[in-house]
Amino acid sequence: xxxxxxxxxxxxxxxxxxxxxxxxxxxxxxxxxxxxxxxxxxxxxxxxxxxxxxxxxxxxxxxxxxxxxxxxxxxxxxxxxxxxxxxxxxxxxxxxxxxxxxxxxxxxxxxxxxxxxxxxxxxxxxxxxxxxxxxxxxxxxxxxxxxxxxxxxxxxxxxxxxxxxxxxxxxxxxxxxxxxxxxxxxxxxxxxxxxxxxxxxxxxxxxxxxxxxxxxxxxxxxxxxxxxxxxxxxxxxxxxxxxxxxxxxxxxxxxxxxxxxxxxxxxxxxxxxxxxxxxxxxxxxxxxxxxxxxxxx
Numbered sequence: 001x002x003x004x005x006x007x008x009x010x011x012x013x014x015x016x017x018x019x020x021x022x023x024x025x026x027x028x029x030x031x032x033x034x035x036x037x038x039x040x041x042x043x044x045x046x047x048x049x050x051x052x053x054x055x056x057x058x059x060x061x062x063x064x065x066x067x068x069x070x071x072x073x074x075x076x077x078x079x080x081x082x083x084x085x086x087x088x089x090x091x092x093x094x095x096x097x098x099x100x101x102x103x104x105x106x107x108x109x110x111x112x113x114x115x116x117x118x119x120x121x122x123x124x125x126x127x128x129x130x131x132x133x134x135x136x137x138x139x140x141x142x143x144x145x146x147x148x149x150x151x152x153x154x155x156x157x158x159x160x161x162x163x164x165x166x167x168x169x170x171x172x173x174x175x176x177x178x179x180x181x182x183x184x185x186x187x188x189x190x191x192x193x194x195x196x197x198x199x200x201x202x203x204x205x206x207x208x209x210x211x212x213x214x215x216x217x218x219x220x221x222x223x224x225x226x227x228x229x230x231x232x233x234x235x236x237x238x239x240x241x242x243x244x245x246x247x248x249x250x251x252x253x254x255x256x257x258x259x260x261x262x263x264x265x266x267x268x269x270x271x272x273x274x275x276x277x278x279x280x281x282x283x284x285x286x287x288x289x290x291x292x293x294x295x296x297x
Contacts (some may be wrong), residue, residue, distance in 0.1 A: 028067040028270050030087045032058055035073045035106055038094025041131055043253055046073075054091060054129075057253040061263045067270070075099065078112030087125035087269040088116060091247075093134045117157070121237030125269025126157075128243040129262065133162040133200060142199070142222065143292045151202045158243055159207040159234050160200040163291075166220025168196045168248070173230060174212040176284055180268065180275040183261040184211055184231070196248035200228060201291055207232040208277045209284040213245075226287035231261075233268070235277045240269050 034044040034052065043054045051059070051071065059069040070085075075096060082088075099107035108116075120126050136154035138146050142163040155161040170192050179185040197213060199222045211231035215223045233242040242265045252258050267273045281288060 028062075028086045028272070029084055030062065030067060030069055030089055030266060030270065031077065031082065031085045032069055032071045032089045032091075033073070033075070033077075033108075034071070034091045035075055035096055035108065036093050036100055036131075037096050037098050037107075038134055039131070040093070040100075041091075041248065042250055043130075043247060044073075044091050053250050053253045054247075057259050058089065058262060058266075061259045062266060065263060065267065067266065073100065073103070074106045075108030075112055076106065078108060078116050082115060082119055085119075085124065086271070087127065087266060088120070089127045089129065089266060089269075090132045090135070091129040093131040096135055113154075117153075117236075120157075120239035120241065123238040123271075125239055125266075125271065126236070126241045127262075127265045127269045128158045128241070130198070130245055130247040131162070133158055133160055133198065133243065133245070137161045138202075142201070145201050145289055145291065155202055156204055157236060158241060159204045159232055160229070160243075161202040162198050163201045164199045164222045165196050166199075166218070166222050168194065169219055170194045171197055171218055172214040174214055174227070176210050176212070176280070179210060180273060181210065181261060181264045183257075183264055190214070193246070195246055195252070197223070197230075198245045199223065199225070199291075200245075201289070203229065203281060203288050204234060205281065206279045207234045207281050208275075208279055209281050212285055221292075224293050226290050226293065227285055228288040229281065229285055232281075233275060233277050234279070240271070240275065240277065242269055 044052045046052050055071045062069045096108040136152050138150055138152055172190055174190045175184045175187050209229040209232050212227045213230040214227050215225055231244045268275045
């Protein structure tokens with residue numbers, strides 16, 4: 001049975017706070033896809049058939065902004081009618097063509113991927129959250145970028161590929177100002193945050209960076225590299241693609257303030273927040289593709 005459920009917006013949850021763009025004049029609808037073909041994060045795990053913590057967070061915040069959310073782990077939905085959705089939100093991992101371990105029927109097949117890609121190129125939006133860059137990737141040496149002709153289409157689409165992460169820790173995030181996102185804008189030029197920090201490789205040349213992970217002083221050899229993008233966007237045909245690496249832990253999704261950024265990315269993907277996606281990676285993080293630096297003497 002296809003695992004799709006719509007969460008009623010009236011759930012008693014404490015999400016949403018100030019600094020959020022109000023609902024659009026037209027009704028919006030998004031599809032939230034959280035298939036875990038690889039490691040299943042607790043944030044997307046359904047326990048006892050109940051919605052995951054991220055299901056509840058996204059549905060509650062979007063509901064207050066006038067956006068309907070349909071949540072599913074079943075990739076076969078993309079083989080169906082998807083034209084009614086304004087944007088697609090992924091929090092996925094692993095080879096999505098295989099579905100989840102106990103549910104291979106939930107695979108996102110090539111036919112479904114083609115429909116999704118066509119929808120975004122035709123003007124729809126896409127948001128990838130935390131583990132999504134770990135989906136449909138080439139892998140290989142964590143300290144070596146792949147030849148461009150080997151980088152997967154999914155990685156090119158989302159803008160980079162997850163390669164490794166170190167111990168969770170507090171790190172400094174620099175914000176590219178002025179920011180089109182209120183949540184980032186009010187943080188000023190930088191802020192500190194605790195999370196599991198992804199290291200990426202195979203960055204696309206056409207991404208627009210909104211926030212940067214400052215690696216100086218971080219613990220772990222994988223962070224001995226120049227600053228690199230942590231929140232970004234890019235144009236895909238007439239559509240808009242965004243990614244945020246934040247959100248490994250459940251408490252992120254239970255924080256009313258932090259969920260505002262997720263909402264604003266969704267609103268931007270749907271076209272309700274206008275964002276200039278002119279590529280800036282070469283000026284904001286010019287050494288992002290350097291995956292390892294020798295220690296300073």
